[in-house]
Each structure stands twice: as C-alpha cells, then as structure tokens.
Amino acid sequence: MSLNYGIIGTGMMGCEHIRNLKKISEVNISAIADPNENSRQWGMAACGEKFKPQQYNDYKELLKRPDIDVVVVASPNFTHIDVMRDVFETDKHVLLEKPMCTNLVDGLEVLEKSKKHQGIVWVGLEYRFMAPIQSLINHSCDIGNIKMLSIREHRFPFLEKVDDWNRFNKNTGGTLVEKCCHFFDLMNLLVPSKPTKIYASGGQDVNHLNENYNGKKPDIIDNSFVIIDYEGGQRAMLDLCMFAEGGKYEQEIVLTGDKGKLETNIPGSELLLTNRKEYSFKTLEVSQDSRIKEIGFHHGASYVEHLELINCIKSGHKPLVDTQSGFNSIVLGLAAQESITTGDPIYLEEFLK
Numbered sequence: 001m002s003l004n005y006g007i008i009g010t011g012m013m014g015c016e017h018i019r020n021l022k023k024i025s026e027v028n029i030s031a032i033a034d035p036n037e038n039s040r041q042w043g044m045a046a047c048g049e050k051f052k053p054q055q056y057n058d059y060k061e062l063l064k065r066p067d068i069d070v071v072v073v074a075s076p077n078f079t080h081i082d083v084m085r086d087v088f089e090t091d092k093h094v095l096l097e098k099p100m101c102t103n104l105v106d107g108l109e110v111l112e113k114s115k116k117h118q119g120i121v122w123v124g125l126e127y128r129f130m131a132p133i134q135s136l137i138n139h140s141c142d143i144g145n146i147k148m149l150s151i152r153e154h155r156f157p158f159l160e161k162v163d164d165w166n167r168f169n170k171n172t173g174g175t176l177v178e179k180c181c182h183f184f185d186l187m188n189l190l191v192p193s194k195p196t197k198i199y200a201s202g203g204q205d206v207n208h209l210n211e212n213y214n215g216k217k218p219d220i221i222d223n224s225f226v227i228i229d230y231e232g233g234q235r236a237m238l239d240l241c242m243f244a245e246g247g248k249y250e251q252e253i254v255l256t257g258d259k260g261k262l263e264t265n266i267p268g269s270e271l272l273l274t275n276r277k278e279y280s281f282k283t284l285e286v287s288q289d290s291r292i293k294e295i296g297f298h299h300g301a302s303y304v305e306h307l308e309l310i311n312c313i314k315s316g317h318k319p320l321v322d323t324q325s326g327f328n329s330i331v332l333g334l335a336a337q338e339s340i341t342t343g344d345p346i347y348l349e350e351f352l353k
C-alpha cells in the first residue's frame, strides 16, 4: 500500500519531514502548501527528483485533494489550531508538529475533535524515539520505584524562523511550551504518577536582547528551572539554558529509583545503570534502530516517527503519540510559563478548570 502525503509548511521542519519521507519507499509527496514563495522553493528542493508535488499557496486547496491520505502540519505553532480545524473537516491522517497548540482552550479543542476524527491524529513528539531515550524507557523497570527525574537541556539559542514567528510568546506558547513540550512529554512517560504542582523561575537574560521586529522586542525566556511534584511523591525537574552551545551534550537525563538510577545523554550512545545494593554501575551500549535511513536533525527519531505512523495507518492501531500526550505536554509547559509570570506555584487541577 502506498501513501500519498501533503506537507503544510515547508520551512525548516517541513523540509526535514520531506527528507525523511524521501527514504521511505511506499511514500509519495504529491502536494506542498506554504504562503511563502521561498519556503515553497525549499520544499521543492528537498523533494529533489523523487517527488513532483503540486505547490499551493493556501493549505485549504491541498486539503481539498481526495487523493492525499496523510498531511504533515509543520506550520508555526499559532497556526496549528486553524489548520487542524480544517483537517478535522476531512478524513485524512495527520502528523501535527509539536506543540499541539499554544494555549489550553485550543489544545482542548484539538483533543476533543481528534477523538471523533476518522484518520489518525499523531503529535510530533519524536524525542521518545531517540535511541538513548528508548533504551532508558526500556530499562526503567531496573531501578526499583521511580522517585526523581532530572532533564537538563543546555543548547544554542532559538534559530531564526520565517517571518520571525518564534520571537514572541503569543506565537509559540512560550519557550517552555515551544521547546520544552518534548521534555514534559518524557516526564509524563517516565514518571508513573499524576503531576499535581509545578513551580518555575525563568527569564530572558542573554538572547535576542537587541533584536527589534517592527518596534517590538522579543519576549521569550532563554533560561529556566522548573520543578514538578507528583501525586505519588515523585519529583521531576527541568534545567533549561539556551545560551550554552558548544558543550558535549545537548540533553542530559537522569532517572532515579529507590534501587538505582539510569543516566543518558544526547547525542550519545550509552546508558549508565547504577545499582545501589552493589555500589556499582555498568555502561550499556545503545544501538541505533537498524531501520533508520535518515539521521537528520533529530538523531534518526523523525525517521522512526514516520515508520511508526505508517505502521499504525496500515495496521489500524491507535497512534503511539496521541493528542492526549500532546495536550498533557503543553499543560505542563503552559503552567510553568504561568508560574514564571505570577511567581506562584501552579496547582494543575485548578489550572485545568
């Protein structure tokens, strides 16, 4: 069975999807849509000789095509809600890039509508599919009862985007939504309990301070500490710094149980497993998924994401990364942003009312 794709938004991430899809034999890309002529040219260049898609200025024209089975939504965060409203008028499968939406109301709408949608609705939280993280997930039963999770991301500043959309919270949902929904998704996966309280401190201290867009200065934070408390007594913490490029690792993850702990790094190929009783650790080699044919910007995770989505489409199984996961990841990001703004801890039950 071959699948016909349409790509909505052919900037950086849309082109990344095209390069991944090019390596999957049963895929054809027959349409791309982007209002920006340059971006459409990037999309065509990424398609190369393999695909000859029809180009559209308006994604609604692409959605009218009955021959398109799957759409990839890689337009800016603030456009996701409108694009999804139109996708829900079709029966197409969709890979919606993260973050699902930029606010709770829109997130709830996508969550509810996805439950009635004919096609699969998959959210692009592909960090789960990175080999070191897969390995950590698989070994999480080796460390007893999980008590603590620490995720550190120390990386480069936000890149420049088409029309500079990522410089403003109203377009992105805020740094902790835009960037960190990936890490909150991992917390939701790894900590076996319900998050109840979140408190965060953060600021814009180094990046984009001298930038000006039609008289407006960027308002996105570039560093933060976020702490989450769970119903079962566990704790998770995020340490984000976006003026820390040049280091060996971008992400460092430590999951601690009452019998031991697991540590891994990205990029990396090792998982450290510490055993408290034996007062020792061992190093486990992490091997890449042998199916990966495109490493891309996300260490092969986007390729695995596409293979798994196609498996779900073919088998009729539910998506591995569904809109509930997409929603839960933005809830934590939005609550953390709110905590920074108010200076108060945010109780999630109240926040969701």
Ligand SMILES: NC(=O)c1ccc[n+]([C@@H]2O[C@H](COP(=O)([O-])OP(=O)(O)OC[C@H]3O[C@@H](n4cnc5c(N)ncnc54)[C@H](O)[C@@H]3O)[C@@H](O)[C@H]2O)c1
Binding pocket: 008, 009, 010, 011, 012, 013, 014, 033, 034, 035, 036, 039, 059, 073, 074, 075, 076, 077, 079, 097, 098, 099, 124, 125, 126, 161, 162, 163, 178, 298
């Ligand atoms: N999963 C990941 O790790 C990851 C990484 C990067 C970006 N993203 C997500 O991908 C999305 C796109 O980000 P990007 O980095 O490619 O940004 P980008 O600015 O490089 O590209 C966005 C493109 O969307 C186009 N666009 C704007 N409005 C549109 C509309 N209504 N219909 C169709 N196209 C439209 C723009 O012209 C631009 O070409 C964002 O949601 C972002 O958060 C995900």
